[in-house]
Amino acid sequence: MALETEEAVNRAIDEMPEDYVIYPFLVEHRSEVQMGFLTGISEEELKELFMEDGRKDMLSEQIGKKIAKGKTLETIADELEVTTDEIRDIYDKLCKEESVL
Structure with a gap:
């Protein structure tokens, strides 16, 4: 399950248009975003x-x-x-x- 979630987060970030305002933040903080999904961050x-x-x-x-x-x-x-x-x-x-x- 964790690997599927990690792959889903990576795919979502990789496929996001680079001109989205949040894109640079997500790329820079990819691991934190993944951990948020894995740990259930609110x-x-x-x-x-x-x-x-x-x-x-x-x-x-x-x-x-x-x-x-x-x-x-x-x-x-x-x-x-x-x-x-x-x-x-x-x-x-x-x-x-x-x-x-």
């Missing part, structure tokens, strides 16, 4: 995972724009109304990427 829990992932993406985008404008970690945190600890990893990663460019 629709609400799955929605929360999607929302959290979307929130992180949006936060990264906003932080990247503010770094490009030369803003500091503290200023960015203040403007986004989050703590520096909440965004430090994203900030550090994006700063390294920007210095490589």
Whole structure:
């Protein structure tokens, strides 16, 4: 049964049009989606995972724009109304990427 479910999830993702909004998330989190089906994760829990992932993406985008404008970690945190600890990893990663460019 588990193998059939795993194959069904893989097939559904592989056959999904790439322009669907959720496609990149499903490809990136394929194993989590499979586990959700295998463990019976609730629709609400799955929605929360999607929302959290979307929130992180949006936060990264906003932080990247503010770094490009030369803003500091503290200023960015203040403007986004989050703590520096909440965004430090994203900030550090994006700063390294920007210095490589």
